[in-house]
Structure formats: C-alpha cells, structure tokens
Amino acid sequence: RPEGWEDLILAETEERARQTEDAHAAADVVREQRRRRAAEQRAQTAETARDESLEHITSLRAENDALRDELVHYESKQQELDETIAGLRQELRHANDRLQAAQGRLAKSSEAEDQSVNAQRNAEHVRDLALEDRRSALANLSDLGGILHDLRSLGQRLEAVLPHEQAAAERLPLPTPGRLNGNPQGMTIHLLKSTATVIIDGYNVTKGTWPNRSLEQQRELLIAATEQLAARFGTHLIIVFDGADIAGAHRENRSLIRVMYSPNGITADDVIRGEVRRLPLSRPVVVITDDQAIQRDVRSEGANIVSSAHFSQVLYS
Template sequence: MDEQQGAGIEHRHLRSALEFAILMAAEGQKRKPALPFPKDLKPLFNKARLPNSALGRLRRCIEGDPVFRTRLSAGALPELVDEIGQLWLAGDEGWELQASVLASVADAAVEDVGLKTQLKRAEKRREAAEQAAVRAHAELVLRDEVVQMQSSEIDELRAELVKSEEIVFEIRTELLDVRMDVRHARDREAAAEAKWVTANDQLTAARRQPALQQPALQQPVLLEPVLDNSAEVAAAASAARALAEQLEALLLAPTATEGETSQARDNQPINRTPVTLPGGVIGSSSEAAEHLARSDAQMLVDGYNVAKLGWPNRLLERQRAALLDALENLARRFGTDVTVVFDGASIVGAYADRRRLIRVVYSPEGVIADDVIRNEVKRLPKNRAVVVVTNDAEIVRDVRADGANVVPSNALLAIL
C-alpha cells in the first residue's frame, strides 16, 4: 500500500536518499560483522554519480528490504538526505502527500531558475544583436561614404571621358580634312606633272622642226616662257608631292614610337582578310550579321542608309536617335566596336548625338559619308577585320576590294 501511494513521487526526487543508501551499504560492508544490504546495490558502489536509468531499480530494491530501509531512515541526516528523501525512508503515514508538496515546490524553484537563466541568455543575445546592429550601421555609413566618393570619381572620369571624346572627334574631323587635302594635293600633283609633260613634249617637237617649217616660232624668245613655265610646273609638282608625303605620314602616324610603328607596319599583312562565316550561313542573313557583330571586327555603319530603312515614317533627327539607341544596345549586348557615319557635321544636333558605347562621325563640309566610310576602311590596320553595313552598291564594291565584310542594312536591323 505504501509503495502504491508513493508511486506518484518521481525517482529523481529521491536521488539524495538513494545515493545515501549506496554510501551506507558501501561503508557497512567494511564493518565486522558487515551490515546487511540488498545485493543489487553492490554494482553501484564505484559509480561517481547514479545514472538516471538506475534510480528506479535501486528504489525498488530498498523498498523491498524494510529492515535496510529502516536503518537508512535512522541514520539519514539532513546534511546528507533532503526532506523528500527522509519522508520516503521513514515511510510514515501520509508521507507521500507531504513529499508531493515538497516536490512541486522544488520543481517550481528549478523552473524559476531555468526561466532566469533563459532570460539572462536572451538579454545577452539582445545586447549582442544591438552591438551587431551598431557595427552594421557604422559599416553602412562608411560604405555610403565610399560609394559617394566613388560616384564622384566616376562622374569626374565621365566628364574627362566626354572631353576626351570631344577632342578625339575634333582630331578625327581634322584628319578627315587633311586626308581630303592629301587627295586634292595628289590631284594637283598629277595635273601639274601632266601639264609639264605636255609642255616638254611641245618644246621637244618644236626644237626638232626645221627653221623654215616653224614660221610661228621665228623668234626663240617665244619658246623661253614655255621653258620658264615648265620649270614652275615641275617645282609645283615637286612641292605638291612633298606636301602629300608629309600629310600622309601625319595621317598614318599612331601614338606609338617610330620604331614600334615601323615594326607594326612590317607585321601587317598586305591584304585584309574578311571574317569567315560559319558553314551554311549566308552573308546577307541576320545570322551573319550577329556572327560579325559578336566578332572583334570594327563595324562601320552607313547611318542614314540604315536609319531611313528602319524608321521611314519618322523625322530625320528621330531616325538618327533611334538608330543610335539601337546600336548602343547592340554594343552593350555583343561588345561590338561600332562607328556610325552620317552626312554633314553642320546639321542641328550633330554634337548632341555623341554616345558612350559607340563612335558617331559626321562627314566634313563638302565630303559625303560614303567617302568617310571608304577612308575609314583604308585607314584601319590591315590586320584588323572590318564590317561595313550599307545597301549602297558603290560602297559595297569598294570596301570589298579592301577585304571588308559587308552586311546589308536590313540584316543589321533584324538583330537590333
């Protein structure tokens, strides 16, 4: 009956009494005569701490030996056995009710201690979180300052880039003007040489004729101006030739040193080699246009030829803007090196059309965009692949002779 009533007390509440029982049994066997104790206690003598799994078995052994339990109760001191253990060992009537009350109080105390521990841990976590938040805020402020500083630097670099692009544009325009001057100088040189040859031939023929057969040349003084004129023509031809050579050298001189320039020219192939298309790809198709746009070739676009075909119902200025937007997107997608050429640098909005990812060129006064494209193809190194986008048959013929690939305007529009 006592065991059934005490079954409501959990084994863990009797730990002090059970450990006391092991201690008394171990000391009792050293006496003579030895103190009797349940034999199941002996394997637990050397345990530093009773395992939870052995509490129930040990409790049943002691409750099954009333004599040993009574001896334990007689020697149970408050310093060794808590109040619940003393009540259990004594086994007086109503002990289980008192033990239950004490067990509830003990559990509440343990729970209270657990809550306090959890609160302390939560407080520490909160403090750590606040410190982390402060550090994160400080890092964010520092990062914002760095970003602002970098943004300022980027703005300065962009401003410098815009200035550089303006300078490059002006230089390229001047180079185009010089190139046209070279062409005109060569034309004047050829005309002067032809005039000089004609005058020299006339003079030679006149000298070979007998005096009776040249009544118009009775006075030799009439031939002297021809000789003087020939000398002037020859001098003019020589000066024109020297000017042409100087201008040509200026146009072809890169930023590298003279030795590097000579070496680069020596390493250039004589003829430009067009980019090879994949098997089965037609040169006038959109597939060919995309393949060439993805290559490292320089792409030259006949601006109005493409713009008027792509956006025929818009005003000229809007056609240009639409084409430039589409070509910038192309350069962004494929990394294409694009130069678009329009007629007339004096048109309204020419300088406003400059873009960051593509080069925009307007032909100088008196020069058409077709000639600018032809000159650009000739100017580029022979080892650099060139792609020209146009539907102009004359440009197609000329640039193909220089080894350039040609893409029809509609093929380019298909991939924009």
C-alpha cells in the first residue's frame, strides 16, 4: 500500500459523500420544483374552478331572479283569475235573480192575461145587457118625450113666478177705513175681523217669521198660531203649503182652520190662485203673501192683499 493511502481513501470517501449529498440536494430541488409546479397547477385549476363556480352561481342567481319574477307574474295572473271567477259567479247569481224575476213577471203576465180574458167576457156580457136596455129605452122613448114636455112646461111656470137673483159680475175688495191708512197692523186686524176668507201663503210667511226652524217646525208653529188667531177673531182661515206627500197632509182634526197641501206637480201658488177663483164672487177674500206674482193675480180677482210681515206682527200682538 502506498504511503498515505488512508488519507486518499478518506478524501475519496468524502468526495463521494459530497457528490452524493449534491445529488440528493439536486434531487430535493427537482422534487421541490415539481411540487411547486404541481401546487401552482392545482392552484390554477382551483382558481379556474372557482371562476367557473362563480359564473355558475351568478347564472343560478339570475335564473332564480327570473323564476321569482315569473312566480310573481303567475301569482298576479292567479289573483286576476280569482277576481274574474268571483265576478262571473256574481254575474251568475244576478242572472239567476233576473231569471227568477222574469219567470215571476211571466207568471203574473199569464195571470193578468187570464184576468183580461175574463174581463173581456164580462164586458161583452155588460154590452149585451146595455144593448137590451137601449132597446127597452127606445121602446119607451115616446113616453119620455111626453115627460120631457111636461118638465119644460113646469120649468117655464117656475121661472115666471120665482124672483131672479142677479149674480155678481166680479168680486170687489173690502173697503178699508181711511183712519187706518199708514197703520198696516191695524189694517191687517181689520181685514182679519171681517167676513172674508183669509188664504195664507204658508211657507212665504214661515220662512220670514221662523227662518232658523225646520220646515216641519215652521208648519206646526204657523198652524198653532193661526188656530189661536181664528179663535181670537173668528176668522175663516186657509193655510196653503207645498207638497201633498208631507206626513199629516190629510189630517182633518183642525176645527178652526183649514190646511191645504198642493198635489204633485202643482205649486202652492197655483193652489192659492185656484182657491180664490173657486170661492163665490160674493165672498170677500184676503190673501197673505209677499209673492208679487200671486199678489198681482189675486188682486185682479178682487182680493185684498196683506204682506206676510204685517201678518206675522199680528200673530204675536
């Protein structure tokens, strides 16, 4: 063996060990690089998968929103259909009601037709009886002619012996004392105490006397006050109101006055005018109103006029 062989072996061994370590280190580096590349690939794959998942989630959300909108739309349609069905059911009930009413009218119409046929038969029977009576009357016509001649003769004899009463050509207003000129209250009392028929324009008086009361209260107040006035002066009083459909319009328990209500379609003004014309021309008439048209018309009929305000003063004098 050469000298220093041990050192040579040791050096060789160390060199081989170093080479082995370098090989191991290189292998470790390669393995580390491979692991890093694999990790990078996995990370890239994961990122790609994440992006795809996000896109899929976004797509799913959009689809979900669309489905929700569609669900809301269908719910609205369902509500409209429910309302339509409810309306159709209501119309069906109304149609059934109309059908029943029509059937009832048809039944009544048939009954009325039967009654009409019976009435026509009765009318024909009455006509036959009337024709028979006519024939009998014609048979007795000569006798009736004689009776008529006798009646005419009797009438002529009565006209010859009975006195003739000359009818008044027109109504004359009541004369008023000159001392009452300028004294409207005294003039009103004078006319109320006369023999005239006094016609009162009801609401024309009440609306000026009790403007804050209801129409029913106004009527009752005027009726009560005029009843006291009639008892006080002995006046023949007529109150005229509008409206025949008023409760109590046909009461007959007014012992001192007469209350009239205009019928449908006729005003109290026209009733007052007609009442003035209806009364005999020999009877004086006093009309109480502030209505100028009524005053003009009844004055032409010979009536005296008293204003509603002056009459109201007398009511509480």
